[in-house]
Amino acid sequence: MAIPSIKNENQYEALREKGYSKEKAARIANTPNAGKKGGKAKPYEKWTKSELYEQAKNVGIKGRSKMDKAALMHALRNN
Known part of the structure; x- marks a missing residue:
């Protein structure tokens, strides 16, 4: 690889x-x-679900299409 x-x-x-x-x-x-x-990025709570989804996509979080907003925030913070 x-x-x-x-x-x-x-x-x-x-x-x-x-x-x-x-x-x-x-x-x-x-x-x-x-x-x-x-430090100008707004906190995840102020992001839209689609913005969170795109960020999750950018960093390669799997299963993001089935996540709600809270799950996306959690995954981004803990991935």
Whole structure:
């Protein structure tokens, strides 16, 4: 199996140092907004279900199509 490239290598390494698995660190580092700073993202409670679904899709959460808004928030926070 080929190893996927990492879009944000610095973020990936920082996550690995914090104890994240290789898979989870890669998923996070490869999201479209990986490494952007500023703390301007609104809390998940203020996101629409479709926004949460798209974010879950971006990070590769399985079973997202069957999740309600609360389940999507939980999965995004704990994946």
